[in-house]
Amino acid sequence: MRLGITEFIDCAHFLPGHPKCGQIHGHTYKIEVIIEGEASGGMVVDFNELKAQTREVLAQYDHRNWNDVLPFPSVENICELLSRQLKQRISFPLLIRVWEGNGKWAEM
Ligand SMILES: [Zn+2]
Numbered sequence: 001m002r003l004g005i006t007e008f009i010d011c012a013h014f015l016p017g018h019p020k021c022g023q024i025h026g027h028t029y030k031i032e033v034i035i036e037g038e039a040s041g042g043m044v045v046d047f048n049e050l051k052a053q054t055r056e057v058l059a060q061y062d063h064r065n066w067n068d069v070l071p072f073p074s075v076e077n078i079c080e081l082l083s084r085q086l087k088q089r090i091s092f093p094l095l096i097r098v099w100e101g102n103g104k105w106a107e108m
Helices: 047-059 075-089
Strands: 002-013 027-035 094-099 106-107
Touching: 002 047, 027 047, 027 075, 047 075, 047 094, 075 094
Parallel strands: none
Antiparallel strands: 002 027, 027 094, 094 106
């Protein structure tokens, strides 16, 4: 069974050398985390636990500038960074999808 949560953070970024995105600007990032596991005893995992782990990772970046942590903070690179950090905390197989505003996302 799959279980998912959705969280939001607001961040600034710019993409060095990009004609449009080279200017500093901001996005609301929507982060979806989907895990897979057995619903033993009626639960795969407690939503509170999943949300707490995800929020701890995201809190490091909320209302910050991605360029302070990533040289080229594309949604692909942000997705990779968050995936790596979530996997250190969450033991289930997981999928992460990061939305950069509306209509654009990366997942892995
Ligand atoms: Zn942007």
